[in-house]
Amino acid sequence: MTLDAWHARYWSTIDVGVRPATARAYDVAWRKRVKPWLGHRKIETITVGDIEQAINGWDGSASTRNDALSMLSRLLDGAARAHVIAGNPARLVRRPRDERAQSVRSRALSVSEVRIMLDAVEAGPYRAYLAALVYTGMRAGEASALRVEDIDVPGRVIHVRRNFSMGRSGTMIEQSPKSHKERTVPLPQALLLYVEDAVTGKRRSDLAFSGPRGGVLNPSNVRRAVDWDALRRKLDRPELRIHDLRHTLATLLFDAGAAANDVQAILGHSSLQVTERYSRARADVALRANSALDSLKWTEES
Structure with missing residues (x-):
């Protein structure tokens, strides 16, 4: 056969x-x-x-x-x-690897770059959507499928329960998140105002983040609406992708001192090995080893 x-x-x-x-x-x-x-x-x-x-x-x-x-x-x-x-x-068979690809850390934006990016986008649904991606680490399809009822403002958390994915015919299909598990992501103060503006006047079952006419947001129509290439030039990031906003949240969490298992839970990674790509821990191991070794007494005191 x-x-x-x-x-x-x-x-x-x-x-x-x-x-x-x-x-x-x-x-x-x-x-x-x-x-x-x-x-x-x-x-x-x-x-x-x-x-x-x-x-x-x-x-x-x-x-x-x-x-x-x-x-x-x-x-x-x-x-x-x-x-x-x-x-x-x-x-x-060994899986192909792109030796030229940037590390996930190098693709992430800094705090100042996040501010520049959001300030460069006109106030409204597209800025709110991008803010949600960078401040929660949700996948684009998860943020697109988020409903008002999934947002717990008093509890300062967002429940990720569904995902929009492109079907075989090119239409959007609602599914469970990629990991097939619901998870909870933070609702930080920096995102709160965007969320409150986005859900004002909406019913609990409505999409939290939607286009100006109520349509489903996705990376393609968001890139067109905000002139993504111009945004890249402003940031001097010619390769920046919308998915890199997810990388940004993971990297910033690690730099702020979050534990690896907490970052894994927020990002919804299937394994801790995937999560640890965002950590500086291995990159800084030699410097930490220097400190440990320098603290030892290498000579006998007289």
């Missing part, structure tokens, strides 16, 4: 088991990368070397090629469970 034939048989199983946005990415990965390179191959003859050669030939960023590898791995996992092949060779 060729990989193409197995895809035709097994794709529906993958499709129902992943989020719509992931299914869309996998569909593109199959059509543009996996199928052209490996679709014609007999599935039992595909080796680790074949997959690594394919990855080297795929275009796109490391993230894009990793999507294709993940899609291929799911196909081969299914084939292994169905006893079509003995095992999944994609699990032994």
